[in-house]
Amino acid sequence: xxxxxxxxxxxxxxxxxxxxxxxxxxxxxxxxxxxxxxxxxxxxxxxxxxxxxxxxxxxxxxxxxxxxxxxxxxxxxxxxxxxxxxxxxxxxxxxxxxxxxxxxxxxxxxxxxxxxxxxxxxxxxxxxxxxxxxxxxxxxxxxxxxxxxxxxxxxxxxxxxxxxxxxxxxxxxxxxxxxxxxxxxxxxxxxxxxxxxxxxxxxxxxxxxxxxxxxxxxxxxxxxxxxxxxxxxxxxxxxxxxxxxxxxxxxxxxxxxxxxxxxxxxxxxxxxxxxxxxxxxxxxxxxxxxxxxxxxxxxxxxxxxxxxxxxxxxxxxxxxxxxxxxxxxxxxxxxxxxxxxxxxxxxxxxxxxxxxxxxxxxxxxxxxxxxxxxxxxxxxxxxxxxxxxxxxxxxxxxxxxxxxxxxxxxxxxxxxxxxxxxxxxxxxxxxxxxxxxxxxxxxxxxxxxxxxxxxxxxxxxxxxxxxxx
Amino acid sequence: xxxxxxxxxxxxxxxxxxxxxxxxxxxxxxxxxxxxxxxxxxxxxxxxxxxxxxxxxxxxxxxxxxxxxxxxxxxxxxxxxxxxxxxxxxxxxxxxxxxxxxxxxxxxxxxxxxxxxxxxxxxxxxxxxxxxxxxxxxxxxxxxxxxxxxxxxxxxxxxxxxxxxxxxxxxxxxxxxxxxxxxxxxxxxxxxxxxxxxxxxxxxxxxxxxxxxxxxxxxxxxxxxxxxxxxxxxxxxxxxxxxxxxxxxxxxxxxxxxxxxxxxxxxxxxxxxxxxxxxxxxxxxxxxxxxxxxxxxxxxxxxxxxxxxxxxxxxxxxxxxxxxxxxxxxxxxxxxxxxxxxxxxxxxxxxxxxxx
Numbered sequence: 001x002x003x004x005x006x007x008x009x010x011x012x013x014x015x016x017x018x019x020x021x022x023x024x025x026x027x028x029x030x031x032x033x034x035x036x037x038x039x040x041x042x043x044x045x046x047x048x049x050x051x052x053x054x055x056x057x058x059x060x061x062x063x064x065x066x067x068x069x070x071x072x073x074x075x076x077x078x079x080x081x082x083x084x085x086x087x088x089x090x091x092x093x094x095x096x097x098x099x100x101x102x103x104x105x106x107x108x109x110x111x112x113x114x115x116x117x118x119x120x121x122x123x124x125x126x127x128x129x130x131x132x133x134x135x136x137x138x139x140x141x142x143x144x145x146x147x148x149x150x151x152x153x154x155x156x157x158x159x160x161x162x163x164x165x166x167x168x169x170x171x172x173x174x175x176x177x178x179x180x181x182x183x184x185x186x187x188x189x190x191x192x193x194x195x196x197x198x199x200x201x202x203x204x205x206x207x208x209x210x211x212x213x214x215x216x217x218x219x220x221x222x223x224x225x226x227x228x229x230x231x232x233x234x235x236x237x238x239x240x241x242x243x244x245x246x247x248x249x250x251x252x253x254x255x256x257x258x259x260x261x262x263x264x265x266x267x268x269x270x271x272x273x274x275x276x277x278x279x280x281x282x283x284x285x286x287x288x289x290x291x292x293x294x295x296x297x298x299x300x301x302x303x304x305x306x307x308x309x310x311x312x313x314x315x316x317x318x319x320x321x322x323x324x325x326x327x328x329x330x331x332x333x334x335x336x337x338x339x340x341x342x343x344x345x346x347x348x349x350x351x352x353x354x355x356x357x358x359x360x361x362x363x364x365x366x367x368x369x370x371x372x373x374x375x376x377x378x379x380x381x382x383x384x385x386x387x388x389x390x391x392x393x394x395x396x397x398x399x400x401x402x403x404x405x406x407x408x409x410x411x412x413x414x415x416x417x418x419x420x421x422x423x424x425x426x427x428x429x430x431x432x433x434x435x436x437x438x439x440x441x442x443x444x445x446x447x448x449x450x451x452x453x454x455x456x457x458x459x460x461x462x463x464x465x466x467x468x469x
Numbered sequence: 470x471x472x473x474x475x476x477x478x479x480x481x482x483x484x485x486x487x488x489x490x491x492x493x494x495x496x497x498x499x500x501x502x503x504x505x506x507x508x509x510x511x512x513x514x515x516x517x518x519x520x521x522x523x524x525x526x527x528x529x530x531x532x533x534x535x536x537x538x539x540x541x542x543x544x545x546x547x548x549x550x551x552x553x554x555x556x557x558x559x560x561x562x563x564x565x566x567x568x569x570x571x572x573x574x575x576x577x578x579x580x581x582x583x584x585x586x587x588x589x590x591x592x593x594x595x596x597x598x599x600x601x602x603x604x605x606x607x608x609x610x611x612x613x614x615x616x617x618x619x620x621x622x623x624x625x626x627x628x629x630x631x632x633x634x635x636x637x638x639x640x641x642x643x644x645x646x647x648x649x650x651x652x653x654x655x656x657x658x659x660x661x662x663x664x665x666x667x668x669x670x671x672x673x674x675x676x677x678x679x680x681x682x683x684x685x686x687x688x689x690x691x692x693x694x695x696x697x698x699x700x701x702x703x704x705x706x707x708x709x710x711x712x713x714x715x716x717x718x719x720x721x722x723x724x725x726x727x728x729x730x731x732x733x734x735x736x737x738x739x740x741x742x743x744x745x746x747x748x749x750x751x752x753x754x755x756x757x758x759x760x761x762x763x764x765x766x767x768x769x770x771x772x773x774x775x776x777x778x779x780x781x782x783x784x785x786x787x788x789x790x791x792x793x794x795x796x797x798x799x800x801x802x803x804x805x806x807x808x809x810x811x812x813x814x815x816x817x818x819x820x821x822x823x824x825x
Contacts, residue, residue, distance in 0.1 A: 011480045018487075056657065115816045118777065131820055187622075187655050383481050390484040393491035400498045407505045419506045423499060 007378045014366050014387070021355050022394050028239030029401050035238040036299065036409045056182055058086040059255070060159030064151035065091055065169040067098045071306070072169050073107045078210060079167065080135055084178040088137040091169075092155045095124075095145030108132040110140050121153040121266035129158060148251070149267035149274035156258060156266055164261075166275070167303065168252040171198075172206060174302040181255045181301040190294045192260040193282060195249035196301035197233045199412065200226045204304060211304055216418055219309040223425045224433045226307070231402040234299065234409075241297040245348035247283070247328075249295070251275030253303030260286075260293070271331065273324015280328050283344050284335040300410060315440050322444025325357055360441035366391075367435065392430045399426035512544070519545035520552055527556055530572045531565055541577050546585065547593070550600050553578060557603050570604055579604050586612065595627050602631025610635060617643060622653045629654075630662060637666045645678045649686055663696045676701035684714055691720035695727040702728060703736075710736060715745035722748060726755025734759050741767045746776035753779055757786025762793065769801070772810040780809055788817035795822075 061079050065072055072091070079089045093101045104110060110130035117126050124146035132138035143154050156164060163185060167173060174180075177196060184191045203217035217223060240246045254275065261267075264285045267274045279295060286293040308314040329352060336353070338345045366387075374384040403419075403426055406412065413419060523545075526536040541549060557569045573579050578600065585597040598616065601609045613635065616628035629647070632640040644662065663671055675697055679687060687709060694702040706721040722740060725733040737755045740748060753771045756764045768790075771783035788798065798818050805811035 008478060008480070011478070015480050015483060018484075111819075113816055113819050114812060136820075183655075186657065187653060386481050386485045386488065390488035390491070393488040393495065396495050397491045397498070400495050400502070404498050404502055404505075407502050407509070411509060416506050416510060419502060423502065427495075 004378075007373060010369060010373070011379075014370075017362055017366075018390070018394075021359070022398075024351055024355055025235070025398055029235045029398075029405075031240075031242045032235035032238035032405060033408075035242045036234075036405060056085055056179070057163050057185055058088075058161040059084065059178055059182065060155070060161045060164040060258075061087055061089045061173075061178075062152055062155035062159065062164050062166050063089060063091045063169050064094055064148050064155065064166075065096065065100050065104075066094045066145070066148070066151070067096045067100060068169040069096070069099045069103045072100055072104055074206070075167070075169050075172065076104065076108065076138065078172045080138060081175065081210060082173060082178050083175045084182075086161075087165075087178060088139060088160060089135075090139045090141060090155045090159055092141045092143065092151040092158075094143060094148065094151035101140075101142055104140055105130065108138055108140075109134050110138075115158070118157055120157055120262050123150050123154040123157065126154055126158075147269055147274075149269045149271070152274070153266045153269070156261065159258065162258055163255055164258050165255045166251055166253070168305060171252050171303050171305040172201060172211060173253060174211065174304070177253070177301045177303060178255075181253075181298050184294070184296045184298065185255070185257070188294060190292050191296055192257045192286070192293045193249055193279060193295045194255045194301075195237065195246065195297045196253040196255075196303050197237075197297075197299050198229060198250050198252050198303050198305055200229065200307045201304040202307050202309065206304070214413060216413065216421055217307075217309070220425075221311065221314060222307045222309050223421070224429045225314075227399050227402070227422060227426045227429055228437070229307075230406055231399055234402050234405045237297045238299055240348055241295075243343045243347075244294055244296075245283075245342075245344040246295050246297055247280055247344070247348055247352055248276045249279050249297070250303075252305050253301070268331070271324060271327040272320050273326075273328045276324055277328040277331055280332040280335065280349075284332045284338075287335070287338060287340045287342065287345065290340065302412075315443070318437055318440035319444040319447060322360065322441040323448045324444075325352075326445060326448035329353055329357055357445075360438040361445060363435075363438045364442050395430045395434055396427055399429060402426075516545060516548040520548050523549045524552055524556075527553065527569070527572060531560075531568055538576055541581060546581055547596055550578065550582065550596050554596075554599055554603055573600075573604055579606065583609070583612070591621070591624070594624065598624070598627045598631045602634035605635055607636070610639070614643065617647060622651065622655075625651055626654045626658055630658070633662055633665050638670055641666060641670060641674050645674060648678070648690065649683065652685075652689065660693060660696065663693055668697045672697040672701040676705050679705045680708055684712075684717060688714070688716045688720055691717070691724055694724050699728045699730060699733075703730075703732060706733070706736065710740075715747050718743065718745070719747045719751045722751035722755050726751065726758045729759045734761075738764070738767065741770060746774070746779050749774060749776070749779045750782050753782035753786045757782070757789045760786070760790060762790065765790065765793070765801070769810070772805075772813070777809075781813065784810060784813040784817055787814065 061082075063072075063075065063079065068075075076089060076091060091104060093104070110132050112128050113131045115129040117129065124144040126141055126143045128142045130140040130142070132140075139158060141154055141158050143151065146154075152166060163182065165178065165181070173196075181194050181196050184194050200217065200222060201211075202219065202222040203215040204211060205213035205215065216226070237246060237248070251274065256278075260282065261278065264278075264281050266278075268277050268281075271277045282293070282295060285291075308317055329349070335341055335345045336349050341349070370379070370384050370387050373379045374381060400423070403422055407419065413422065519542075523538070526538050529536045553569070553573060557566060560566055560569060582597045582600040582604070585593050586601065588594055588597070598613065601613060610632070613628050613631050617625050617632075619625045619628065625647070629640070629644060632643065644666075663675070675694070679690065679694065682690070691705070691709070694705055702724060706724050709717050710721045712718055712721075718740070722737055725737050734756075737752055737759070740752045743749055743752065749771060753768060756768055756771075760768070765787065768783045768787045772780050772787070774780050774783065787793070787801065795818070798814065802811055802814045802818065805814055
């Protein structure tokens with residue numbers, strides 16, 4: 001038998017958490033608005049013709065690949081076609097069991113090179129290094145399977161340039177993506193990492209690795225994710241970037257200073273969230289070493305990637321991502337309230353713990369608890385509905401705000417009906433999709449808790465959006 | 470229906486009002502988004518039409534036709550001024566440029582740009598700065614000069630670019646005066662300014678300035694000296710080549726590696742045994758760029774260096790030497806002094822073969 005006081009305390013607890021989370025998000029929203037308006041002002045100016053463009057830092061584009069035979073050729077083509085004065089593309093085949101190695105070797109006339117392999121970061125053995133006889137700036141590393149992080153470390157070891165860019169093998173970087181992402185490195189010596197924005201390739205028209213037309217997919221799951229990504233990137237990342245507290249740079253598109261990454265030991269291979277873990281560790285180490293640094297985000301450096309259209313794949317992805325969040329935070333626990341932690345240690349990290357990491361636990365527990373309280377007769381049906389109403393209304397508000405930021409800034413989706421569809425999706429995603437994703441994230445949390453083993457995220461690519469000539 | 474509201478506890482009430490306020494804001498934002506999209510489409514269409522009209526007018530004017538245009542409206546100013554600047558900067562012929570300037574005067578672009586310089590919106594001000602630089606009116610010099618010390622880098626740099634457009638000779642002095650204080654000017658844009666001013670005008674003053682500059686500025690700017698005349702660049706390199714700061718010496722060597730003269734080669738060669746590996750790395754790169762067959766022994770010595778970067782660059786330099794054939798390189802591989810040099814030479818040679 002529960003006392004009315006206890007029920008009241010539970011309600012109060014939910015209210016406090018609810019208020020904390022949502023005011024955090026609304027503050028992030030404000031911060032993102034400021035960041036966007038500042039950025040748009042400078043981007044407009046930097047769009048003026050650059051008279052001399054030979055001073056960009058050279059970049060190694062690292063493409064870890066595991067069973068990517070369907071999309072790898074187009075991805076490499078798009079990376080070779082990037083509008084950038086000096087870059088090399090390093091494809092790392094992480095012991096694929098399909099024909100990835102053969103497909104790449106044949107498509108780009110790769111020949112084995114007796115390259116001395118400098119193992120600055122320890123990796124699984126490298127079997128061979130190939131260079132293309134057609135594209136001098138294309139390199140292929142064939143190594144034993146060791147996971148994505150291990151493949152990236154091998155790529156870092158082989159890379160020749162001071163900056164490296166990580167790109168997923170199923171992704172397409174916008175033609176000027178590298179030029180835009182490198183700007184912070186040119187303008188500020190303290191910048192050690194910069195993330196780009198990830199957008200959905202589903203529904204777009206892409207030919208031979210070049211984006212021809214932006215569109216929306218028909219698949220409802222992909223549509224929900226588009227709104228979700230907008231929310232995550234436009235105010236999640238931009239908001240934190242303003243105070244140098246960005247904790248995530250997506251593995252699908254990030255640019256890093258190689259010496260900084262090598263100094264902190266490269267990617268960790270014992271986590272499935274190696275991209276986030278690296279960024280959190282960079283913050284932690286730089287602060288421990290009293291180094292001046294910046295980790296930044298460029299909202300118009302775009303990378304187009306295929307979003308899962310099947311529930312099972314989406315579930316696996318979200319489970320893996322949340323496990324990655326759990327591991328990244330616990331592996332860098334020292335950053336939390338560290339005396340030199342700054343905004344990142346005292347605000348962003350705790351926010352990440354309470355809202356992102358524990359969020360799904362509290363959210364699902366909240367739903368279940370309210371349902372149980374109602375079923376046991378402690379609260380009225382109408383009270384239960386009010387809780388649900390408030391949660392859905394605030395969720396919708398956040399999604400719509402992200403859409404507004406998009407409209408105010410980048411207008412990625414050109415047609416008016418695109419915006420209408422996205423508006424409807426932003427309303428609908430609160431009725432089932434968000435709760436489902438919260439449940440998947442809870443599963444990820446449980447897997448982390450019970451230390452289940454992870455590996456490369458397995459995603460079946462159809463590559464329909466990516467046409468060949 | 471609203472029994473929870475009248476009878477329940479304050480927490481439920483708070484939740485209820487959070488929901489109501491959020492939904493009200495959602496509705497408001499939806500209306501705002503739809504309005505923004507309609508406005509965006511309308512503005513795009515209006516700008517497209519205006520751009521087409523003004524473009525054909527500008528082309529007609531360049532061809533010597535009399536054109537009639539309605540007065541320039543505020544909403545199309547940005548599109549028109551962008552179009553004008555692009556066309557102006559695409560035209561090289563002095564007569565055509567003058568015609569473009571006449572057009573700007575005739576249709577009020579100049580006056581409007583001066584007014585827009587006082588706008589609060591940064592984007593509008595930047596456009597106006599760029600346009601005033603292109604209009605070439607000497608009277609605007611003092612107005613533009615006031616923006617040189619703006620707290621925003623992008624504004625000060627745009628003002629500097631405008632001054633260079635206006636009068637490159639006169640712009641040298643204010644530019645040099647601000648090289649130290651405006652360290653955050655993007656490197657590519659700064660190099661663009663140097664290029665636009667031109668080596669003939671810039672060489673001597675920039676070299677003199679570099680000789681008086683602080684060590685930080687020397688390190689930051691020495692690489693730009695490849696854009697000026699070799700004699701002045703060499704003058705600066707000679708002055709700093711034996712500095713105690715390894716970064717300054719490395720910068721000098723980098724610069725010398727971009728001046729393909731016997732004098733610069735002679736200055737680089739003795740630095741093969743420099744105590745700093747940073748300098749030795751640059752020496753290897755420079756010898757690869759401007760060296761010849763006589764430098765093979767020096768590069769082989771660097772290929773045995775205790776620092777890996779020096780070895781890597783030395784091997785790459787050997788392969789890039791102009792007058793070495795495959796047989797020479799093969800012999801070198803056979804007699805390579807250590808395992809790394811052997812492997813690295815083999816790799817570089819194979820790469821050269823594959824790519825060729």
